[in-house]
Amino acid sequence: MIAKRVERIPPSGIREFFDLVLGMPDVISLGVGEPDFVTSWRIREKAITALEEGYTSYTSNKGLKALREQICEYLRRKYFLDYDSEDEILITCGASEALDLALRAVLNPKDKVLIISPHYVAYPALVELNLGRIIYLPTKIEEGFKIEMEKLVRVVKKNSPKLVILNYPCNPTGVTYSRKELDSIWRVFSQNNIFVVSDEIYSEIVYEGKHIPFSSLKGAKKRTLLLNGFSKGYAMTGFRIGYACGPRKIIEAMTKIHSFSMLCAPIVSQIAGCQALKEEDTVEEMVKEYRRRRDFIVKELNRLGLKTLYPQGTFYCFSSIEKFGISSLEFARRLLFEEKVAVVPGKAFGDNYDRFLRISFANSLENLKEAIIRLERFLDRL
Secondary structure: OOOHHHHOOOOOHHHHHHOOOOOOOOOEEOOOOOOOOOOOHHHHHHHHHHHHOOOOOOOOOOOOHHHHHHHHHHHHHHHOOOOOOOOOEEEEOHHHHHHHHHHHHHOOOOOEEEEEEOOOOHHHHHHHHOOOEEEEEEOOHHHOOOOOHHHHHHHHHHHOOOEEEEEOOOOOOOOOOOHHHHHHHHHHHHHOOOEEEEEOOOOOOEOOOOOOOHHHOOOOHHHEEEEEEOOOOOOOHHHOOEEEEOOHHHHHHHHHHHHHHOOOOOHHHHHHHHHHOOOHHHHHHHHHHHHHHHHHHHHHHHHOOOEOOOOOEOOEEEEEOHHHOOOHHHHHHHHHHHHOEEOEEHHHHOHHHOOEEEEEOOOOHHHHHHHHHHHHHHHHHO
16 A cells, blocks of 8 residues: 555654653753754744734745745845745745755656765655665765765766755764865766755854855856755744745746645744844854854763764764774664663664764753763763
């Protein structure tokens, strides 16, 4: 009865593990990728007022005109990027829906999709659901988890992918790229006629330098779909609001699918999104606190023998447990049951990463300090 392509896809490596956490008392969760901050009161107040004023209807399939126009203004002001609010922007139920719509709009059966590993858990699943073929490009901790150019050229020439899913700042590694690095990557994609889907949902959470949208590179805008949203940078995960910006024909195709499936994103969330784009001071305060936590936990993890690079963005560390000689799943299970600290096994982000853990520092500094005490106690028994 169930479609074979669905049966072949394993459950989310993150959610499957965290089913174990539910109902366990005194667990410190350094796992699920969600800000620990409450959405700004001004954003919540805007949503409450919208309900009180009776905003409970459908919107245009494309999304509220006001929100699309504000996104255009935000991208123009911050990144000097110009999009047409009428034809080049679609409001979606989170960036995840935008990615699914993009793959459905672009892929034919057996089209090849390049995924950079380690990768967000949804990427391979969505490609397989849309009957694409996955080509992986693994990165290594020794290379800073960044794309190695000679390897990229070799993989592209051998496989001729139609599309690449790029994610930076990256979940789970926290890696991001300079303009010079992005120019080199774009040159390879451009020369090989590869369409770029750039997932930049963590663009607001950057610690080193400034975020550079892929579509802002010279010549890249015509062959790039920019995905972003409000979940991470604005602590609005439950609002489920995202957006896609890209070439008119791609947005038109995505909107067609969106109109038959989701219809539109919730109107209250869209109105809240309009307010969020005015909350730069709130975002800056959250990033400042994330940086403080990052500096603490990276230092402590390295002290305990878990080799950890400083993430340049996001609120994740991707830490090596190679020296301890056990799999990431065994390590994470034992740490959870013996010390009640929850982390995500690295294998959830690619088969090559079974000697890593994703550790989120989207938690209070007090809880992070206690988690380190528990982790050190656990390691003493290994």
